[in-house]
Amino acid sequence: MLKDVFITRASAFLPNDPVYNADLEEYLGYINGKKSRSKEIILRRNGIKERYYAVNKEGKSTHTNAEMVANAIRGLFKNDPDEITTIELLSCGTSSPDQIMPSHAVMVHGCLPETSNIEVVSPSGVCCSGMHALKYAYMSLKLGDKSKAVTSGSERIAIAMTADKYEEEIQKMQELEENPYIGFEKDFLRWMLSDGAGAFLLETEKSKEGLSLRIDWMEACSFAHKIEPCMYMGGDRLENGDFQSYKDYEPADLINKSLMSIKQDVKLLGDNIVKLGNELLLTSLKKHNINIEEVDYFLPHMSSYFFKQQIADVLAADGLSIPEEKWFTNLATKGNVGSGSIYLMVEELFNSGKLKEGDKLLLMVPESSRFSYVYAWLTVC
Known part of the structure; x- marks a missing residue:
């Protein structure tokens, strides 16, 4: 028999002190000694x-991705540290692991020597990877394979956006007497992304100490068969539209073309990110016989408030209007933490005292990398 699955606790870890807009280049640096034009x-x-950045003003790392996740996980068990030994599954998503191998989640496990021998899984991806981690744990508990799991979403991206990562490329531009500024598709993301980690404890019994969030369903979908890569790292799009891996470039190109920096096709993003996500929402609500008016809290992961009105307009056009007072986001104060953003939103709302039994939460996570989406429907109980 399938079991109910509950988020019984949520925790967050944000490195260091908040970084305000006026201070961004004090942490990330000035490329070619010049202020960013964009x-x-x-x-x-x-x-x-x-x-929040896991770097200091000298551009040096203060935390690894795995360390941030481990700190968030320990926060789940702050009232009973020994309970961490009862975890049966660790599922961790990120788009910015500290290394290519070993996998992210095993490195997190390595930062938690107080745990036991457990199953560990590392979903790959970008913003959706945290939700895929959640879905893996949700299904494992749903099927009765496990009864207690921890899942996380996190990012450590600031260290990849410091000025020194682009200096060689800028030097090449100067030698060629070209415009010695970083391209917009790279500069755009330097001011959009930040660091942090969130974690959930999942159990097959709701909490005896307070409210829980029952996971009623999760739906995921990719549109990569229709659209080319939009956001990428470790490769580049060629003039003919093909995507080429960093492995197929000369070693010097890793620096000269800053292939390990993140790039974003802003036009492709704007043309597709909202409308494709709504396709999945429509089919998901129909599949589960949900009326949008049942939503009490709508938690949309947005990279920018620029998309908020676009999302509202597309929802309204499809008869899915959600009143402004039902929207919940902490983008302004936590930044865009990629796969960790939805964890940070849920954690803040879950621990805010605002929720009451019977409330319905709709989570929306889009991923512009090649247009993937995950929705989840939660009930407070």
Whole structure:
């Protein structure tokens, strides 16, 4: 018999002190000694006021991704540290692991020597990877294979956006007497992304100490068969539209073309990210016989407040209007933490005292990398 699955606790870890807009280049540095030409425009549009970086003003790392997740997980068990030994499954998603191998989740497990021998899984991806981690744990508990799991979403991206990562490329531009500024598709993301980690405890029994969130369903979908890569790292799009891996470039190109920096096709993003996500929402609500008016809290992961009105307009056009007072996001104060953002939103709302039994939460996580989406429906109980 299938079991109910509950999020019984939520925890977050944000490294260091908040970083405000005026101080961003004090942490990430000035590329070629010059102020960014696009930073102020991007910041006005994205609406982020503060975020967190796992780097200091000298551009040195203060935490690894795995360490941040381990700290978030320990926060789940702060009232009973020994309970951490009862975890049966660790499922961790990120788009910015500390290394290519070993996998992210086993490195997190290595930062938790107080745990036991457990199953560990590392879903790959970008923003959706945290939700895929959640879905794996949800299904494992649903089927009765496990009874207690921890799942996480996290990012450590600031260290990949510091000025020194682009200096060789800029030097090449100067030698060629080209414009010695970083391209917009790279500069855009320097002011959009931040660091942090969130974690959930999943159990097959609801909490005896307070409210829980029952996971009623999760739906995921990719549109990669229709659209080319939009956001990428470790490769580049060629003029003919093909995507080429960093493995197929000369070693010098890793630096000269800054292939390990993140790039974003902003036009492709704007043309597709909202409308494709709504396709999945429509089919998901129909599949589960849900009326959008049942939603009490709508938690949309957005990279920028620029997309908020677009999302609202597309929802309204499809008869799925969600009143403004039902929207919940902490993008302005936590920044865009990629796969960790939905964890940070749920954690803040879950621990806010605002929720009451019977409330319905709709989680929306889009991923612009090649247009994937995950929705989840939760009930407070």
